[in-house]
Structures are given as C-alpha cells and as structure tokens.
Amino acid sequence: MPQLDQVTYFSQFFWLCFFFFGFYVCMVKYFLPALSRLMKVRQSQQSGTPEDALVSYVDFGADSLKTSRQSLVDLDTNLNQWIVQTQEKLNQESFLKMNQKFMASIRTQSFDTHQLFAQVNLVFPPAASPIQGAYQDFFTMKALQQFHGKSAKPAKGGSRKAKSTKKSA
Known part of the structure; x- marks a missing residue:
C-alpha cells in the first residue's frame, strides 16, 4: 500500500504535523479569543430572565411590523403621487x-x-x-x-x- 511505504512515510507524517499545529495555533491565537469576546457580550446583554427575553422578542417583532406597515404606506403614497405626476406630464406633453x-x-x-x-x-x-x-x-x-x-x-x-x-x- 502506498500510504505505508517506508520511503514516503516520514514526509507524510511531517506535513500532517505541520498543518495540524499551524491550524491549532491560528485557532488559539485568532479565532477562539474573538469567539470568547462574543460570548461575553451576549451573556452581558442577556442578564435578565427568559420571560424578559420573550417580551423583548415580541416587542422587536411588533416594532418591525409597525415599521414595515409604515414603509408600505409611504411606498403606496409615493407611488400614487408618481403615477398622478406622470399622467399629468404625459397628458401635457404627448396628448395635448x-x-x-x-x-x-x-x-x-x-x-x-x-x-x-x-x-x-x-x-x-x-x-x-x-x-x-x-x-x-x-x-x-x-x-x-x-x-x-x-x-x-x-x-x-x-x-x-x-x-x-x-x-x-
């Protein structure tokens, strides 16, 4: 079997150890500190009870729904104004x-x-x-x-x- 060939076994083992330890160092030095900071921030923000979290979630949903409705109303108003202006412009320019x-x-x-x-x-x-x-x-x-x-x-x-x-x- 080529994986167990005594001539290439040492080079395969060397490169495996090199990439494994390189990946380990990158994880310990860069990724894990960022992840631990993120976990600390989340934990500090969730200092309340689960019921408080549910209430804040419902409030967030209600606020987003209200914002969505207002956006749709504004869009409808702006669209109607644009249609009226376009019709008047078209009537004045083309159909007069x-x-x-x-x-x-x-x-x-x-x-x-x-x-x-x-x-x-x-x-x-x-x-x-x-x-x-x-x-x-x-x-x-x-x-x-x-x-x-x-x-x-x-x-x-x-x-x-x-x-x-x-x-x-």
Missing part, C-alpha cells in the same frame, strides 16, 4: 395636441348634427303618431350617416356589385 384636435372635431360634429336636426325638423314636422316618429328617426339617422361619410348598410343579400365580384373571383 391630440386632445385639442379631438375636441375640435367633436365641436364640429356637434354643430353639424345640430344644424342637420334643425333642417330635418323643418322638412319633417313633429310626428303625430309613433310610427311616423319612427320613420322620421330612421330618415334622420340615414341622413346623419351620409352626412358624416358612412354609407348605409346593404340589405341581407348584399348589393349586385358585391355578388358579381365574388363570382368572378
């Missing part, structure tokens, strides 16, 4: 022109629709019966669609032009 154009188009359509209804009331006087009122509403909506550039929907079968293009395709 778009909002102005949208409001202008709504004003134009509202004015045009008001004018159209005024003209329809001149052409079709107020209806005397519900059926005449339904006809008046239908023609008004059809006129509004044509006025705003929307074509009326074709009948169920579709137009002849659409059927002929389907057949040719």
